[in-house]
Amino acid sequence: MTIRSTVLDQMAVVAKQQNKVLVxxxxxVLLLESGLDSLCLAIxxxxxxxxxxxDPFGSGxxxxxxxxxxxxxxxxxxxxxxx
Amino acid sequence: xxxxxxxxRNLADELAIAGYPAMRFDYPDTGDSAEDPERTELWETWRKxxxxxxxxxxxxxxxRRVILCGVRIGATLATLAAEQRDDxxxxxxxAPVLRGRSYVQQLQMQARLENRAAVLPDGGLxxxxxxxxxxxxxxxAQVDLRNASLPPDLPVGLFMQAPSKxxxxxxxxxxxxxxxxxxxxxxxxxPMLQPIEGLDTRPMDFSxxxxxxxxxxPTPPVSVVGAAGPAAVLAAPGxxxxxxxxxxxxxxxxxxxxxxxxxxxLAVIIGNTGxxxxxxxxxFAVQFARDLARSGIASFRIDFAGLGDSADRTDKIPVSAxxxxxxxxxxxxxxxxxLSQLGYRRFAVHGICSGAYHALHGAVADQRIGVxxxxxxxxxxxxxDDDLFSVTRRNTKLSHYVQRLxxxxxxxxxxxxLDIGKILWTQAxxxxxxxxxxxxxxxxxxxxxxxxSVGRRIMTALSRRQVxxxxxxxSGDHGVDAIEQEFGRGGTGLMAFAGTTVRIVPGLDxxxxxxxxxxTAIDLMIRYVxxxxxxxxxxxxxxxxxxxxPG
Numbered sequence: 001m002t003i004r005s006t007v008l009d010q011m012a013v014v015a016k017q018q019n020k021v022l023v024x025x026x027x028x029v030l031l032l033e034s035g036l037d038s039l040c041l042a043i044x045x046x047x048x049x050x051x052x053x054x055d056p057f058g059s060g061x062x063x064x065x066x067x068x069x070x071x072x073x074x075x076x077x078x079x080x081x082x083x
Numbered sequence: 084x085x086x087x088x089x090x091x092r093n094l095a096d097e098l099a100i101a102g103y104p105a106m107r108f109d110y111p112d113t114g115d116s117a118e119d120p121e122r123t124e125l126w127e128t129w130r131k132x133x134x135x136x137x138x139x140x141x142x143x144x145x146x147r148r149v150i151l152c153g154v155r156i157g158a159t160l161a162t163l164a165a166e167q168r169d170d171x172x173x174x175x176x177x178a179p180v181l182r183g184r185s186y187v188q189q190l191q192m193q194a195r196l197e198n199r200a201a202v203l204p205d206g207g208l209x210x211x212x213x214x215x216x217x218x219x220x221x222x223x224a225q226v227d228l229r230n231a232s233l234p235p236d237l238p239v240g241l242f243m244q245a246p247s248k249x250x251x252x253x254x255x256x257x258x259x260x261x262x263x264x265x266x267x268x269x270x271x272x273x274p275m276l277q278p279i280e281g282l283d284t285r286p287m288d289f290s291x292x293x294x295x296x297x298x299x300x301p302t303p304p305v306s307v308v309g310a311a312g313p314a315a316v317l318a319a320p321g322x323x324x325x326x327x328x329x330x331x332x333x334x335x336x337x338x339x340x341x342x343x344x345x346x347x348x349l350a351v352i353i354g355n356t357g358x359x360x361x362x363x364x365x366x367f368a369v370q371f372a373r374d375l376a377r378s379g380i381a382s383f384r385i386d387f388a389g390l391g392d393s394a395d396r397t398d399k400i401p402v403s404a405x406x407x408x409x410x411x412x413x414x415x416x417x418x419x420x421x422l423s424q425l426g427y428r429r430f431a432v433h434g435i436c437s438g439a440y441h442a443l444h445g446a447v448a449d450q451r452i453g454v455x456x457x458x459x460x461x462x463x464x465x466x467x468d469d470d471l472f473s474v475t476r477r478n479t480k481l482s483h484y485v486q487r488l489x490x491x492x493x494x495x496x497x498x499x500x501l502d503i504g505k506i507l508w509t510q511a512x513x514x515x516x517x518x519x520x521x522x523x524x525x526x527x528x529x530x531x532x533x534x535x536s537v538g539r540r541i542m543t544a545l546s547r548r549q550v551x552x553x554x555x556x557x558s559g560d561h562g563v564d565a566i567e568q569e570f571g572r573g574g575t576g577l578m579a580f581a582g583t584t585v586r587i588v589p590g591l592d593x594x595x596x597x598x599x600x601x602x603t604a605i606d607l608m609i610r611y612v613x614x615x616x617x618x619x620x621x622x623x624x625x626x627x628x629x630x631x632x633p634g
Binding site (some may be wrong): 015017018019025038039041042043045046049050051053057058065 | 181182184185186188189190191192193195196197244245247248249273276277
């Protein structure tokens with residue numbers, strides 16, 4: 001599975017578990033308008049670390065929170081390259 | 084967390100019915116448990132508390148073996164406790180946190196998204212009622228349940244919402260070490276894991292869990308007579324708390340909190356906020372109650388019927404219905420009956436959001452109530468066909484939508500989220516109501532008509548009884564719109580009613596999510612109520628309306 005497909009799959013899983021309705025996902029969709037709330041996004045970050053073994057927010061830098069779905073995917077793709 | 088309270092209560096009930104006496108408890112610094120004034124490192128404190136709970140349970144019931152059950156981080160703590168004990172008969176893990184590092188990431192991300200200031204410079208974070216220091220986060224991050232050394236042959240029920248790679252890894256690792264692991268997809272865990280606002284309080288189906296328990300720990304019916312032990316008392320400097328049952332058939336539950344020294348005859352009844360249990364959102368009710376006690380005032384934080392630890396309503400109205408729909412005045416009245424038996428003679432009632440609504444209407448229904456303390460009262464009247472969306476539309480100023488329209492980036496969301504037709508229709512209705520109110524107000528000032536709106540009827544009734552009403556609003560809260568719609572800008576029209584105080588405070592949000600917000604609200608209410616208390620009756624304060632900057 002690619003990083004992209006894992007991220008998108010896990011967004012769907014978290015949405016289902018938290019009883020949220022996802023909008024059709026595309027790179028330009030704002031995360032906070034994707035249908036996920038702050039708790040969902042926090043769970044997503046934890047789940048992606050478990051699934052991918054990368055933590056782009058734990059690098060010690062104050063990593064900015066991604067704004068769009070595309071930002072999120074690119075963040076994990078970059079973290080996977082550097083891990 | 085709060086959202087699991089009601090499902091865990093149902094699980095405990097079902098376990099008891101099935102012959103497994105059950106005890107629920109709150110970790111230190113959570114729920115009704117005491118806070119550690121020294122702010123000792125929480126992770127080790129929580130770990131020790133499980134052993135204390137197990138020892139207490141065995142001592143009180145005579146049980147030789149115990150089954151440990153936990154949800155999320157509670158399941159993690161249960162697993163770590165099971166490593167260290169030889170009296171654990173089985174381990175029930177509901178959506179356990181399997182890897183502490185990713186859980187810490189979740190907490191940090193949630194704190195960043197909800198309140199940037201919650202991530203503290205010392206590496207700790209403030210999330211809801213919890214302060215998790217850097218050391219605690221580090222200790223949690225070190226936990227990896229794949230490395231857990233569970234006793235050989237220990238039955239472990241791993242109940243997950245969905246299969247995961249990490250769950251499979253744990254299962255494999257524990258089996259290799261001799262544990263008897265059963266892994267089950269348990270989709271009905273959702274009500275335990277979703278925000279309380281969407282909680283469905285109908286009983287969850289725990290039959291897969293109970294079937295597994297009967298299989299691995301078969302037990303004959305057990306008599307639980309006497310298992311409850313002596314009446315519980317929790318005390319710390321300044322306060323003493325006792326859980327009490329009250330109401331018809333003692334079906335309702337509340338936590339009575341009194342000063343550890345002299346107390347007057349005034350008691351404050353604290354109702355539920357939404358569907359949250361009696362300890363409140365981020366333990367607001369606990370903090371308020373204990374601070375009241377330190378100020379010499381008793382309180383009773385209660386669960387309305389069907390919420391928290393109170394029994395379900397006998398009329399079977401689902402409490403998952405909008406929480407405004409149900410009349411809670413009988414529950415408040417039953418609480419006053421009990422407090423009267425305890426010797427209290429003057430009564431205040433407090434609530435946040437829907438709790439404020441019930442406090443206000445409870446005061447109308449019960450003439451014994453002399454003070455009403457309301458935080459972010461969202462609406463004065465809840466009509467039979469109302470829902471949260473229609474009320475929000477009715478109470479939201481058109482300027483709010485205009486501001487959203489001019490924000491370019493909000494266009495997509497606005498068009499997707501909002502029903503423009505309904506908004507415009509509601510705004511037209513609102514404009515008509517305001518015009519009607521203006522005309523009626525003009526006529527009323529001349530004595531030509533008597534206003535009959537619900538809000539005015541309520542305020543007139545309370546004012547005639549000399550009830551003191553304290554309206555505390557967060558600046559910008561929808562409740563301010565609702566009050567202004569009926570009583571003019573800043574709610575100044577309320578000043579026509581004797582005994583009314585309005586505070587509109589900047590820097591707060593609707594649910595007082597940050598600790599500093601809760602501190603501000605509690606300080607304002609305690610100052611208000613202690614002045615009343617010192618005055619000896621409920622009629623000593625002049626009317627006030629003000630915007631207060633707590634800083």
